[in-house]
Amino acid sequence: MENSKPRLSFAQILNMNFGFFGIQYSFGLQQSNMTPIYSFLGASEESIPLLWLAGPMTGLIVQPIIGAMSDKTLSPRGRRTPYFLWGAILCSLMLLVMPFSPAVWFAASVLWILDAANNVTMEPYRAFVSDKLSDEQRSLGFLTQSAFTGIAQTLAYLTPSLLVAFGLSQNWVNSSNIPYSTVFAFLFGAFFSFFSIWWTLKTTKEHPISEAERQEILKAPMSVSQIWKDIWDAIKEMPTTMKQLAVMKFFQWYALFCYWQYVVLSLANTMFSGSGKMGPARDEAIRSAGLLNGENGAFYNFIAFLGAFALVPIVNKIGPKFAHAICLTLAGIGMWMLPSITDRWMLLLPMIGIGLAWGSIMGNPYTMLAGSLPKNRIGVYMGIFNMFIVIPMMIQIFTLPLFYKSLLDGKPENVVRLGGALMICAAIATLFVKIIPGSRVEK
Secondary structure, three states: OHHHOOOOOHHHHHHHHOHHHHHHHHHHHHHHHHHHHHHHOOOOHHHHHHHOOHHHHHHHHHHHHHHHHHHOOOEOOEOOHHHHHHHHHHHHHHHHHHHHOOOHHHHHHHHHHHHHHHHHHHHHHHHHHHHHOOHHHHHHHHHHHHHHHHHHHHHHHHHHHHHHHOOOOOOOEOOOOOEHHHHHHHHHHHHHHHHHHHHHHHHOOOOOOOHHHHHHHHHOOOOHHHHHHHHHHHHHOOOHHHHHHHHHHHHHHHHHHHHHHHHHHHHHHHHHOOOOOOOHHHHHHHHHHHHHHHHHHHHHHHHHHHHHHHHHHHHHHHOHHHHHHHHHHHHHHHHHHHHHOOOOOOOHHHHHHHHHHHHHHOOHHHHHHHOOOOHHHHHHHHHHHHHHHHHHHHHHHHHHHHHOOOOOOOOHHHHHHHHHHHHHHHHHHHOOOOOOOOOOOOO
């Protein structure tokens, strides 16, 4: 039974989630640096969404398959551990290569492998946490993941600015026109990606499966046909709560991709007069905007780190649904405001709302979901749930270029504002999610 699982100390929960530090440091590097890297290598603004295709496409393909495989894995190391161990190793190797990309096609190819590795790691890790925790500790476990997401991405965003503050010139670039402040940040990411997973494996063992669960797995052993059957059956029998969360996540993740892809270019225009064709002046504006976005991103991720713990009593009081809706609303207002701000310190105000939303996004949807999932399908459903992240991203990638110039006037600032409007839509959709009375997440 779920509640027969041993109660873990806070230190044990921290150790169990520490691997998320490396995973999210890697994601933070991508969010803050891929658009500048593509720009330095000569990519046009309207091509930026397509160059971000790797993340959602690999997530769509990899995560449900890996989730289903991990549900049926009976290795000496456990069901989940082999996946996030080897995923972390491959992720570290790609982080070492990325900042030395000689061309746009090379960087895009490395990003495909990097995102595949991150996706191999991600959902088995979430299932691992769900496996380990009892009903009453699951909310704390997922919000602790949010906290590690916040602090990891704080450092990932801030690392280039810290290196510049310690004397590294922001204009010192390698042969690919990529600043060395970015190069060193990716090298740090390669170390953190492996070390944090190694620490979790060293300190935390998987919760052993029961003999009944083992026999159930042996009845339908892992095979290609069985994996696809498990995924298809899970989709057909998807819980109602999960379907309702999919609507919210459509708006939420379309909005976030708009923000991540275009915020640096928006800041280059609004803060550094960087509008115009590519050239030395435009490159310098983008480098300056990249550092500023790193500082802003560090701030909102630190807010996410603090907010993840602050949200625990709030979620216990009003429930994850209303807490999440409030956080998304604040983020939407912040994104809409951001392009109108020309004072760098005032930029921190919208970052508060974005940070609170980011902390909630990494925890509360999973808290709302977990109680509706059957125990023997947690891995595959976590993988399918990720499809509701990557499908909106893919829709954004293929639709935004169609109206970037006609409806958004070819301005990155208007893409950021669009993200704000869609985040408000996500908040409204959250209010329609019905959590089953008496489920593990009902507060």
